Amino acid sequence: MKDFLSLCFVLSVFSLTLLIGSCTNRSDRAAIDTTYTITVTVKGLDSGTLILNYSGEREAMNDTARSTTGVYTFNGKSPEPKRAWLRIEGVQQPSLVFFMENGKIEVRAQRDSLKKSKVSGTKTNDENREFLQAMSAPDGRYEALVKFYEETPHPDKATDDSLMSVYYGIEQERKDIIASFVKDHPGSYAGLYPYRLEVIRRQDGIVPSKKELDRKAVKKFESRFESMLATQ
Numbered sequence: 001m002k003d004f005l006s007l008c009f010v011l012s013v014f015s016l017t018l019l020i021g022s023c024t025n026r027s028d029r030a031a032i033d034t035t036y037t038i039t040v041t042v043k044g045l046d047s048g049t050l051i052l053n054y055s056g057e058r059e060a061m062n063d064t065a066r067s068t069t070g071v072y073t074f075n076g077k078s079p080e081p082k083r084a085w086l087r088i089e090g091v092q093q094p095s096l097v098f099f100m101e102n103g104k105i106e107v108r109a110q111r112d113s114l115k116k117s118k119v120s121g122t123k124t125n126d127e128n129r130e131f132l133q134a135m136s137a138p139d140g141r142y143e144a145l146v147k148f149y150e151e152t153p154h155p156d157k158a159t160d161d162s163l164m165s166v167y168y169g170i171e172q173e174r175k176d177i178i179a180s181f182v183k184d185h186p187g188s189y190a191g192l193y194p195y196r197l198e199v200i201r202r203q204d205g206i207v208p209s210k211k212e213l214d215r216k217a218v219k220k221f222e223s224r225f226e227s228m229l230a231t232q
Contacts, residue, residue: 033103034077035076036074036100036105037104038100038105039071039072040071040072040074040109041070043070044111047067048090049064049089050086051063052065052085053095054082080189082189083097083099083193084097086098091114094114096119097115098125098128099122099189104121127185130181131194134180138173141166142167145167149163182195
């Protein structure tokens with residue numbers, strides 16, 4: 001409960017910082033950029049259609065860009081940074097998630113790995129890239145843990161407790177990274193989204209409470225898990 005209340009408090013202060021920044025710097029931002037241009041270069045897709053999804057004021061919105069040269073362009077206005085999802089029409093793969101905001105945004109992508117595209121050109125996207133880089137280590141450990149779990153059908157209690165122990169460690173690492181990022185980047189929209197997600201996950205009980213664990217089994221499992229990571 002204490003951790004949850006702390007998260008709520010930081011989120012409230014963080015949201016207030018965004019509001020103040022929006023009011024005091026709106027005229028400055030407007031003088032610099034009042035529209036956005038998103039230029040997407042997709043290697044391996046000279047001809048095709050890209051679809052951009054984002055949230056409007058009251059409903060979900062989408063835009064499309066077509067090209068025969070491999071370079072796709074979106075133009076528009078965004079009063080504040082907002083998350084957007086970019087996908088290739090007719091191609092089944094995870095979307096690229098980035099921030100749509102006024103300014104010139106450059107996206108360099110591969111047709112078969114859109115999610116791993118490099119996004120640059122605006123402050124929020126540069127900060128988001130920094131955040132994702134910081135999160136890459138715990139995210140990698142989490143993906144390895146999921147794979148390990150999938151390869152261990154019907155685990156006994158000791159193994160299940162061990163999995164949870166590693167999971168708790170990853171969750172704490174993620175929480176620390178989010179808190180540090182928000183502290184170092186006050187008022188950044190790149191920090192607002194993960195903080196909101198953290199609060200929602202705790203409200204919904206997705207992050208479980210700690211329980212009694214078989215410490216001997218946990219230590220043995222963690223050693224196996226670290227060995228597996230080292231060989232990847």
